[in-house]
Amino acid sequence: MKRNRPDWSDDSHSLAFSAEIRKQNLLLCLILNAYWESLDFELPLIDTATREPWRRWIDTTLDPPQDIVEWQSALPVSTDTYSVGPRSVVVMFARTQC
Numbered sequence: 001m002k003r004n005r006p007d008w009s010d011d012s013h014s015l016a017f018s019a020e021i022r023k024q025n026l027l028l029c030l031i032l033n034a035y036w037e038s039l040d041f042e043l044p045l046i047d048t049a050t051r052e053p054w055r056r057w058i059d060t061t062l063d064p065p066q067d068i069v070e071w072q073s074a075l076p077v078s079t080d081t082y083s084v085g086p087r088s089v090v091v092m093f094a095r096t097q098c
Contacts, residue, residue, distance in 0.1 A: 002042055003042035003043070003044065003045070013033070013034040013035035013036075014031070014032060014033050014034065014035060014039055014041075014084075015030075015031075015032045016029070016030065016031040016032070016041055017029075017030055018030075018044045025095060025096035026093055026094070026095055026096075027044070027046060027051065027093060027094040027095075028091065028092070028093050029043060029044055029054060029090075029091070029092040029093070029094075030089070030090070030091050031082070031084050031089070031090040031091075031092075032089055033084040033085065033086065033087065033088050033089075033090075034087060035086060035087070036086050036087065037086050038083050038084060038085050038086055039083070039084050040081050040082070040083050040084075041081060041082055041083075041084055042080060042081050043077065043079075043080055043081065043082055043092070046094050050096060050097060051094045051095065051096055051097060052076070052094055052095050052096075052097055053076045053077060053078065053094065054076070054077040054092040054093070054094050055074035055075060055076050055077065055092060055093055055094065056069075056074055056075055056077055056082075056090065056091075056092050057069060057071065057074045057091045057092060057093055058089060058090060058091040059084075059085075059088065059089075059090045060085075060088040060089045060090075061084070061085025061086070061088040071093075074093070077092060
């Protein structure tokens with residue numbers, strides 16, 4: 001799925017959005033894939049000079065205990081796209097650098 005190009009069609013099976021929690025200096029990215037196949041999503045752009053990279057917190061296609069990890073152990077995502085498995089949820093976050 002392309003960044004900033006939502007699919008508003010009647011047969012769309014996915015939703016992705018990002019939100020900022022200013023008091024926590026935190027960006028969130030939520031991706032919902034209700035399609036029966038994996039879909040590649042372009043991640044929102046972030047300013048890496050002021051923010052850490054996106055970190056994968058939740059990916060329900062992964063086996064436990066990697067499907068939901070503690071914030072402190074969330075792995076960075078080093079690519080501009082993320083493959084979201086069929087019928088799954090992904091949540092990522094990016095914090096302000098200290």
